[in-house]
Amino acid sequence: MNRLMIACLLVGLSLGSIGSSATAQDSVRLTGSGATFPFPLYSAWFKSFSAKHKGVTVDYQGKGSGAGIRDFVNRTVDFAASDAAMTDEEISKVPGGVQLLPMTGGEIVLAYNLPGNPKGLKLPRDVYSQIFLGKITKWSDAKLKAANPGVNLPDTDITVVRRADSSGTTFVFTNHLAAISDEWKKGPGVGTTVNWPKSDKIVASPKNDGVSATIKQTPGAIGYLEFAFAKFAKLEMAELQNKAGHYVAPGTDGGAAALASVTLPADLRAWVPDPDSAKAYPIATYTWMMFYKESKDPKKAAALRQLVEYCLDEGQKMSTQMGYIPLPANVVAAVKKASASIQ
Amino acid sequence: MSVARLPIAAEHERVSQPPSGWEYFTDRVFRALTRAGAWLVLILLGLILWEIGGKGSLGIRDYGLGFLTSTTWDVGRGQFGILPHIWGTLYSSLLALAIGGFFGVTMAIFLTQDFLPPQLAVLFRTVVELLAAIPSVVYGLWGLFVVVPALRPVAGWLFDKLGFIPIFGSTLSGPGLAPSALVLAIMILPTVAAISQDALRLVPYRVKEAAYGMGTTRWEAILKVLLPTAATGIFGALVLGFGRALGETMALAMLIGNSNQISLSLFSPANTLAALLALNFPEAGKREVEVLMYAALVLLAITLVVNVAGEAIMALSSRRTKA
Numbered sequence: 001m002n003r004l005m006i007a008c009l010l011v012g013l014s015l016g017s018i019g020s021s022a023t024a025q026d027s028v029r030l031t032g033s034g035a036t037f038p039f040p041l042y043s044a045w046f047k048s049f050s051a052k053h054k055g056v057t058v059d060y061q062g063k064g065s066g067a068g069i070r071d072f073v074n075r076t077v078d079f080a081a082s083d084a085a086m087t088d089e090e091i092s093k094v095p096g097g098v099q100l101l102p103m104t105g106g107e108i109v110l111a112y113n114l115p116g117n118p119k120g121l122k123l124p125r126d127v128y129s130q131i132f133l134g135k136i137t138k139w140s141d142a143k144l145k146a147a148n149p150g151v152n153l154p155d156t157d158i159t160v161v162r163r164a165d166s167s168g169t170t171f172v173f174t175n176h177l178a179a180i181s182d183e184w185k186k187g188p189g190v191g192t193t194v195n196w197p198k199s200d201k202i203v204a205s206p207k208n209d210g211v212s213a214t215i216k217q218t219p220g221a222i223g224y225l226e227f228a229f230a231k232f233a234k235l236e237m238a239e240l241q242n243k244a245g246h247y248v249a250p251g252t253d254g255g256a257a258a259l260a261s262v263t264l265p266a267d268l269r270a271w272v273p274d275p276d277s278a279k280a281y282p283i284a285t286y287t288w289m290m291f292y293k294e295s296k297d298p299k300k301a302a303a304l305r306q307l308v309e310y311c312l313d314e315g316q317k318m319s320t321q322m323g324y325i326p327l328p329a330n331v332v333a334a335v336k337k338a339s340a341s342i343q
Numbered sequence: 344m345s346v347a348r349l350p351i352a353a354e355h356e357r358v359s360q361p362p363s364g365w366e367y368f369t370d371r372v373f374r375a376l377t378r379a380g381a382w383l384v385l386i387l388l389g390l391i392l393w394e395i396g397g398k399g400s401l402g403i404r405d406y407g408l409g410f411l412t413s414t415t416w417d418v419g420r421g422q423f424g425i426l427p428h429i430w431g432t433l434y435s436s437l438l439a440l441a442i443g444g445f446f447g448v449t450m451a452i453f454l455t456q457d458f459l460p461p462q463l464a465v466l467f468r469t470v471v472e473l474l475a476a477i478p479s480v481v482y483g484l485w486g487l488f489v490v491v492p493a494l495r496p497v498a499g500w501l502f503d504k505l506g507f508i509p510i511f512g513s514t515l516s517g518p519g520l521a522p523s524a525l526v527l528a529i530m531i532l533p534t535v536a537a538i539s540q541d542a543l544r545l546v547p548y549r550v551k552e553a554a555y556g557m558g559t560t561r562w563e564a565i566l567k568v569l570l571p572t573a574a575t576g577i578f579g580a581l582v583l584g585f586g587r588a589l590g591e592t593m594a595l596a597m598l599i600g601n602s603n604q605i606s607l608s609l610f611s612p613a614n615t616l617a618a619l620l621a622l623n624f625p626e627a628g629k630r631e632v633e634v635l636m637y638a639a640l641v642l643l644a645i646t647l648v649v650n651v652a653g654e655a656i657m658a659l660s661s662r663r664t665k666a
Binding site: 063064065066067157159161164165166167189190191192193194195196198199200201202203204205206210213214217218220221 | 416
């Protein structure tokens with residue numbers, strides 16, 4: 001038994017050394033880490049980029065926005081990604097400076113599980129904020145019925161499914177809820193994790209996949225997650241009422257309208273907590289990649305600029321199909337210009 | 344090799360010979376190695392404690408004992424308390440111990456007391472030990488997709504009929520304490536079963552023979568003679584199983600519902616220390632890391648107490664069996 005373990009250990013060690021010696025070739029290996037929210041899209045981009053650019057490999061680890069920022073500040077990666085951009089304090093910890101580039105947009109949807117799978121449930125603004133506050137607890141609530149005439153809403157409890165880990169998705173969602181509900185702002189507040197109301201009917205699951213699995217397994221559940229994950233898991237998604245009072249289904253059009261309603265400032269950091277446009281889907285956000293302005297490795301910097309350009313030109317074409325929002329044309333131009341400062 | 348072969352007559356006079364210099368040398372090296380290995384384990388534990396304690400010291404200074412009795416975990420407002428997590432950890436582990444312990448000990452009796460032909464018993468034992476090799480995350484998924492749906496109607500019925508009893512005081516929506524405890528019970532089963540089997544096998548055969556000789560039935564022999572004789576060993580198995588349940592992370596993070604509330608109900612969501620740590624570390628800021636390290640120290644203290652108790656009981660058991 002012991003001998004077997006030692007043998008395994010030796011094999012493992014020798015494999016490890018083979019692996020590390022292979023990287024010593026004349027190729028560029030870019031490593032990044034961060035947000036899980038755009039992970040499916042980024043990995044598709046990087047895979048096709050590597051296929052077209054021989055000698056450049058890109059490894060991206062979806063660890064979470066906060067972890068990505070920490071790796072970036074500690075200089076253990078070549079780039080990072082975050083749904084919550086970076087705060088001024090975090091930026092000040094990086095000598096030489098940080099270039100933040102919005103790479104794609106995403107939407108957060110409210111997915112639900114109801115008997116008979118009614119499609120396109122309409123949720124008024126005051127209703128969904130009350131549901132997540134644990135104030136509206138039954139699917140047969142009068143306000144829900146009034147907004148959905150003709151839909152057979154059962155008399156079951158609403159089980160709210162939220163993220164258990166701290167995440168950029170929660171940040172964007174709570175940022176929106178705080179914008180539309182004073183009660184939310186004063187109660188749970190805004191953050192990557194917040195103090196949720198205590199209730200038997202508010203449960204938490206780790207990661208987007210955990211939330212989607214729990215919604216799928218729980219009759220009467222509603223939860224927030226990233227559009228691409230909900231689409232992939234074939235969950236029913238609610239139409240939400242936007243600031244102008246219209247009900248908008250999640251999708252590229254509504255998301256693009258939401259992103260177009262803000263103008264990006266010079267540092268390319270902007271939030272869309274509650275878009276004004278009549279066509280806008282209410283919960284949308286940009287998601288960023290971060291690069292060093294002084295990486296001290298011109299070869300890697302050149303490869304990164306190439307990568308950004310590829311993502312902006314070819315990459316945006318994949319966004320829609322994968323459930324993300326392509327950047328508006330003026331944003332693409334601004335990002336391209338800013339990417340020159342990756343050095 | 345250098346020693347020349349002696350004629351048979353002379354060999355008869357010198358059966359043994361003093362160890363050679365080489366033998367002295369290897370003996371010394373071996374002894375030094377084992378000693379270093381033993382110290383290394385202690386040093387490692389010390390380093391872990393120092394690291395966690397060092398990082399958690401600021402959390403301990405700022406939150407003190409109130410951390411253990413407060414129920415709010417609000418990162419944005421800097422309020423931290425882990426009473427719900429301690430409660431959930433102990434509640435889920437005790438439930439798992441009750442279920443897993445019962446089945447583990449029963450299984451150990453079944454496998455050691457000649458109920459089965461030896462080959463079949465080996466097969467059973469291997470299958471039970473295989474349970475220990477299944478990854479935690481697989482248990483979590485199995486719990487989510489199999490245990491929870493199976494349990495939901497049962498929970499609903501119990502709430503309807505017996506809802507006035509606090510432990511059935513809510514319906515099971517999805518994740519919750521009951522499915523977590525069931526999955527945990529299966530996870531600790533191999534530990535409990537394996538160590539209980541050892542304890543039962545340690546009971547001298549003559550004890551059993553003596554019991555039969557006095558005219559007991561098989562069940563009387565097992566319940567009144569064998570189990571009491573092996574009791575301390577079995578108790579040690581239960582304590583080790585409990586320790587395993589306390590530290591279990593991934594399956595619980597997926598199944599327990601991660602809700603910071605203290606509820607007696609089996610079907611309510613709860614939270615555990617291990618799940619709190621696993622889910623919050625990756626994105627934690629500086630302040631949060633400090634309090635998470637404090638929480639880790641608390642978990643370490645709980646598991647350490649339980650494991651030391653288990654080891655002590657095991658030691659006591661083997662001493663008594665030898666006597």
